[in-house]
Amino acid sequence: MDRHDGPHGEVVLRQYGDTLQIIANGCFLMDTSDGRSERRLVDAAREALDLRERPEASAVPRPRARPAVLIGGLGVGFSLAHAAADARWGRITVVERERAIIGWHHDGPLAPLTAEALADPRTEIVESDLVAFVNETSDTFDALCLDIDNGPDWTVTEGNDSLYTPAGLASCARVLRPGGVLAVWSARPSPEFEGTLWNAGFQRVRTEEIPVARGVPDVVHLAVRPG
Template sequence: MTTPYDIPEILDRREGPYGEVALRRHGHLLQIIANGCFLMDTSDGRSERLLIDAALAALDAADTRAKHGPRPGPHVLIGGLGVGFSLAHAATQPRWGRITVVEREPAVIDWHRAGPLPPFAEVSAPALADPRTAIVETDLVAYVKETSDTFDALCLDIDNGPDWTVTEGNEGLYSPTGLLACARVLNPGGVLAVWSAKPSPDFEETLRNAGFQQVRTEEVPVARGVPDVVHLGVRPG
């Protein structure tokens, strides 16, 4: 028998600068939908946490290879606020000195700050209150080309992966030109970590051709289908 919770319920729908974005409840889950495309939900968060952990581990490994200890207070940029898993996890780690989150959709920021729509508030409220955290409302693709700030790690999760972008304009981020822009804002030995819903051997090759070193892919097994992955590359020191 069908219950009301078997039917997705739209909690908020807005026209943003890049099209329609919606917050949907399906059973006990909250889901973010952009232009009809499912982006993420509150079901797990393992792969979002791996994005942060893998970047920090790769950063420390790169510093060890450079024959100096882990850098103090590294600055991480998180591309995409989403449901808040990546930010919340980064904020639990005292190693990060600064945490900058770039989110282009005002609605997503509002859902976290003014909802209150659990579990959004439960996940992100402590992290948003952390003095290390700064939220920048802008387009990530433009931001990495224009900002004068620099980072020790870029943790990017704004699409379903390099081969499955939410909007056409995001494709440039994963191109040689976009990766050069990412390298520009990375400090020497800094790490680029890119979440993807499936492995992309072509993107690995593009990373290498753009000059990134120690390129590898970490997998997050899922119940069905291909695993989520995090693509990693290090800017030369």
């Protein structure tokens, strides 16, 4: 349907039957066939925040501001649309480095999937490389939902590898407020990455499997920045 050569290589939008697929440098990223694990990425982060915010039985509940979420990767828009459909989220910031993908959502074939979310005043789309963004921004968030690769062990470009190292995870922690949640989507579990999360100082590290129609379950790696 469309093809662009950008600073990070080739990005293609392809149609297969009723399904739209995004391919980057020949590597399949995601498609519109399912989306349950991308939605679960957002819900798992929200549930982890709910546990943090649950008051003690003897305490008097205090009103809290709605949490801000940073979504790394726009893709076909499942995570964004799902977050925007949840009134419990406050500010929703999406970082996407591919201008072509952003364009497909604004006035292209992917627009029907995210038009309502993009019109939501809580939503902001930032055209930036997420690796650079978490190192440079002065903003902070309650949750970071990371979905820019096929997982910590299967990155789209070599430059993304650094994000899953202790130094990269320290940058992720830097943009999280105390008690903030990091949720990382992956096409397969990575026990080694769990260890890296612990070694980077995160707490309550766990991995949740999400059954999908295409076979091997996707997973969400979850971790909490210490309060």
